[in-house]
Amino acid sequence: MKLHKVTATAAVTLVLSLTAVGCGSSGDTEMSSSSGKKITIGIKFDQPGIGLKTPDGKYTGFDVDVATYVAKQLGHSAGDIEWKEAKSADRESLLQRGDVDFIAASYSITPERAKKVDFAGPYLLAHQDVLIREDDNSIKKPSDLNNKKLCSVTGSTSAQNVKDRIAPKAQLQEYGGYSECLTGLENGVIDALTTDNSILAGYAAQPEFKGKFKLGGFKMSNENYGIGVQKGSDLKPKINKALEEMVKDGSWAAAVKKNFGPANFKSGPAPKIGVVVS
Template sequence: MSRVAVTEEYGESSPAQEGPVVLSGVRKRFGAVAGVVVLALTASGCGGLGSDLGGEGEKIAIGIKFDQPGLGQRTADGYTGFDVDVATYVAKKLGYSADDIVWTEAPSAQRENLIKSGDVKFVVATYSINEKRLKEVDFAGPYFLTHQDLLVRGDEVSITKVEDLNSRKLCSVTGSTSAQNVKEKLAPKAGLQQLGGYSECLKGLEEKKVDALTTDAAILAGYASQQQHWGKFKLVGLSLSDENYGIGLKKGDTELKGKINKALGEMVADGTWRKLVRKHFSLSSYQSEPPPAIPS
């Protein structure tokens, strides 16, 4: 499991060594006793990092996306994005310093499993709240509202509405609600391809292997606004659904849910929410919605 410990309060981070590597020096110093410790830690997996809450110096594992510019992206310098900063803010309110955070990759199809297994304490990864997911996990928030849209090549003129996708090739990510929304309700004759990540879909779009990429407008705007992609892609400008991003956590953990909702409310009230929106979306044409009402 990839892990990165945050080194700045809002977003930048640097790679952290895996547990067994950190313990190698201890093994040499304490011999057989340390070997038992290493075996115990290995047997416990990553769940221990997800189970800590509130103690000074303890670690907390948080699930984010690794490949979504503007929201959750791994770079040469660490991690950055709106979701990364929201997660860092919430963790601080829960009693964790930035150095206590251990980032875990949370692909769309693995988010529920990561939460239920205890590998992460919570997930902040463009995680839309819906009835299907609420059967498996709980959500704090929502903390962000966006809408499903389409991304096409910059010279595309024949796709202006969702029905134009019929008999065209559409790409989205495995586990995403966006693909099923189009296939089942909006353009049933679209040729749907579901890949492991949005970066793969973007490559297919650039190479003309697919005609459009669908997901939330905020995610699409992040890709379109990258310097290497300027002019190559454009958003069609549709609002095919309302996507309320929430923070996913273990079902029944009402105490943690209440604490996270309180932190999100403070983030909006103290102006941090708007500051982060400007920081991560001001370079694109994307216009975000006002902050949604946070449950008390």
């Protein structure tokens, strides 16, 4: 975990704050919302249902709920958390530089990534799937994607994987972001959007898309979501213990239902810690 230098000014401020609290000042409320032990956590800022920074500055999604629970088990209240955007391409460098304490950002555990960082978990087993229009009954199995317009985002390998391994006649459509794919799907310009089912479910669960889309229910790959930490960090066993407790007390299942339920997402049981499904 990162260490922060305490300046003389900060020390004086802390003493004055504690004195004020001891005198029963209005600082009681502020102190109750934060233990004063800051922790920096990397999440996605642009994935509804997974990790999203809303226009009013709040943070929502399954990864946010998991990270908040883990932080609490580590001794940090919600007020102690500093959220930092962890874009896919930046995750390893954020950990290696010590810019974050841990990352929960639809972060699939892979052998290549495990050479650079350590992973706690997994805490969710996702699968590559497709999102289609609710009234589309022409795509019932992966091979039905042949001759269909299939969308994914620039830099993603999801659509290419489908074309290479499953539906060679799929017509790939590459857009700049998932929101553009969703607009194309809604307007009939494309027939399906592909990426992890958890990400698709997060979008489909948003109020503005209610009743418009559905998941295909295909399991075209296994994506084991883990919490990334620095190589050799003593946080890994502590986070694993926190994840086990989250499953045990029902908080994990509640977070799945809250964030993915409206999309009829079939998560299956929580993964066993330390077991990566290939």
